[in-house]
Amino acid sequence: MNLPLNFSFPQTYIGMEKQGLFDIANFSNEDEPKKQKYVWLNEMEWMTREEIINFDYDQDRSNFVVPFAFNANGDIWGWYLKDENIMPVVYCLHDDYEATYYAASFEEALFRQILDFSSQSNFYGEQGSSYQMSLDEARMHLTGWKLKFGKCFKEEWLSEIDRLLSMELKFYKYPSKKMGEGHYVLITPEECEYLTKKHLFFDLIDQNFQWIS
Structure with missing residues (x-):
């Protein structure tokens, strides 16, 4: 997708990606949390920066939403860039024209x-x-x-x-x-x-x- 020129990935996201926390190849069945490198969340399956940049968006979807995760249903978690002063996280149903503001930040x-x-x-x-x-x-x-x-x-x-x-x-x-x-x-x-x-x-x-x- 064509990211806006003024868009910057949140530092927390960048730091997590650099640690390999988004790489499913790092997932293990270890019971010890310190040994589990992949960060699992119940509703978020992560996208890397490369996957975000190369994401193929449907033309009818808002260019203000930059996806960073999805769930099992194909719904998207993204940053909403319409307001230059904030970058809230939004939850976008794949089969509904309405999305929901989820949180003020990543x-x-x-x-x-x-x-x-x-x-x-x-x-x-x-x-x-x-x-x-x-x-x-x-x-x-x-x-x-x-x-x-x-x-x-x-x-x-x-x-x-x-x-x-x-x-x-x-x-x-x-x-x-x-x-x-x-x-x-x-x-x-x-x-x-x-x-x-x-x-x-x-x-x-x-x-x-x-x-x-």
Whole structure:
């Protein structure tokens, strides 16, 4: 894609790429977080700078969105460059003309991913689905994120990760039975929303904008 002349990759992103954290070839099944070089996030599959520069965008999609990750559904995580004074992270559904403001910066998006991970159906109690993990596995990821993001995270964010590491799983019952019974979480969706508002100050957060014409 043709990147705007005034675009610069965030320093945190550049540093992570130089460490090899985005290279899937560095993924291993090591249980020790210090030995796991690839940085896994539940909803973000990373793109390198070379992949971003060579990304083939559909013509009807906004040139203001520079993708840096995607998920299993093909939805895009990107930097939104319409305002020269800020570079927020946005979440762009592949099959919807609207996208959503997710966080004010790359670093804030990483932290919000950890909060979202902790409140979603990623865990099992005694048994679960193939995509779910045990509490020990969850703590391994949390420890790894704290190690890898520690230099770019605020102290209060690191304190929240420590708090998550000390928690046990609890069963969250869905508000409506039509949604099913519920799932195990470290924090409830309501707690996640509270912590997002507490730590991430961004007046556009969760607002929508058109990214496909």
